Every structure is written in C-alpha cells, then in structure tokens.
C-alpha cells in the first residue's frame with residue numbers, strides 16, 4: 001500500500017500492525033555521470049521493489065527527498081537540511097504515523113550523510129515509543145556480505161557515485177546515466193585510519209568536505225557498473241527488507 005494513494009476512509013481499514021516504510025534520502029551531486037536525485041531514486045526503487053513483492057504487508061510513506069548533505073554543498077545543485085531540521089522533519093513524520101496507530105516503522109536510508117543523524121533518531125524515537133519497533137536500515141549495510149561478492153573494483157572503489165550506485169542507476173533510470181562521462185574517482189588520501197567505503201567503514205570519523213577529497217565528486221570507478229549488478233544488489237536489499245518487515249510485523 002502507498003500511504004498517500006489511499007483515501008482517508010480506505011486508510012481506516014489498514015491493519016495497524018503493517019510496517020510503515022519511510023525512505024530518507026538526499027539531493028546532491030553524484031559526479032559528472034549521475035543526476036542529483038540519485039539517492040532518492042535508489043531509495044524509492046528499493047521501496048517500490050519491496051512493495052511489488054508484498055503490496056499488502058508494507059505501507060510506503062512519501063519520501064524525505066533532501067537529507068544532510070553539508071559536505072556536498074561545494075558542488076553546484078546540492079541541497080541540504082541542517083541536522084536539526086532533518087531530525088525534526090523525520091520525527092514529525094514518525095509522530096504522525098504513530099498518531100494513526102502504527103507501531104512498526106522502518107527508516108530506509110540511501111545516503112551516507114544521514115547515517116549518524118538516523119542513529120540519533122532511532123535512539124530518540126525508540127526511547128519515546130519504547131515498546132515499538134523503530135528500525136534504521138542503510139541499504140549498503142543491510143546488503144553487507146552480499147555486496148562484497150559483487151565488488152569487482154577492489155578495495156575503496158564502492159563509494160559515492162561509484163560501482164554500486166552507478167549499477168543501480170543503470171537499472172532504474174538508464175536515460176539519466178551519462179555513460180560517456182564515466183571517469184575514475186579523483187580522490188586524495190587522508191589518513192589510513194580515516195579511509196573507508198561502502199564495504200569497509202573507516203575506523204575513525206574525520207570530517208572533510210567532498211570537494212576537498214575528490215575533485216570530480218566520485219569515489220571508485222563507475223566503469224565497473226552494470227545493469228546485472230544493479231539487479232543483484234536490488235535482490236539482496238529487497239530480500240533483507242522483506243525479512244525485517246516480516247519479523248517486526250510478527251512481533
């Protein structure tokens with residue numbers, strides 16, 4: 001079910017045990033080859049794919065399309081919310097969902113910059129509604145081991161606008177992928193303990209703006225992307241989401 005496609009009277013009949021899924025995403029630069037909407041489109045793609053499999057067992061909310069992207073603002077077109085505004089927005093949406101009687105809520109995150117604030121939200125909302133299931137799922141963490149098997153570029157190649165995100169966009173919106181603009185990430189090294197990507201999180205957190213780190217906005221190599229890889233990633237992520245939704249509904 002899609003939250004805003006139901007009428008208010010149809011809505012009354014929805015089972016309140018149904019898990020409610022909110023995509024939290026971003027609108028920001030993704031190098032010279034991917035659109036600003038990449039994270040939103042990826043998050044909505046996973047939500048839609050899950051919904052196609054179990055339309056009566058999940059309720060999809062309207063997406064939070066702008067996230068915490070302060071570190072991308074040196075690139076033209078990127079949008080950001082402050083951490084406080086983002087938290088208030090998600091909190092207010094979750095409070096609305098709870099107001100209507102739901103207690104199983106999944107925040108599906110598709111943006112690196114939302115991870116820390118997402119964790120704070122889970123802790124705040126989890127404490128407020130302490131017998132509810134409030135879950136944060138960041139797709140590349142959820143896919144974890146399955147993604148490692150797909151990685152062809154080697155270590156530190158799976159970051160922003162690289163192999164995985166480009167594969168998904170080739171599947172979701174090939175008309176928006178500029179394959180003639182593929183180039184390797186031009187990123188500089190910081191400290192070894194601060195290096196990380198989707199598969200290997202850094203040991204220590206260190207803030208850098210993306211422009212300081214990579215002049216073309218890419219980590220890794222989009223040439224390693226393929227539609228097939230996009231399909232495989234989708235299968236792994238949707239399977240993981242289906243498990244979460246089914247587990248929390250069962251209580």
Ligand SMILES: [Zn+2]
Pocket residue numbers: 030038039110111160161165
């Ligand atoms: Zn992205």
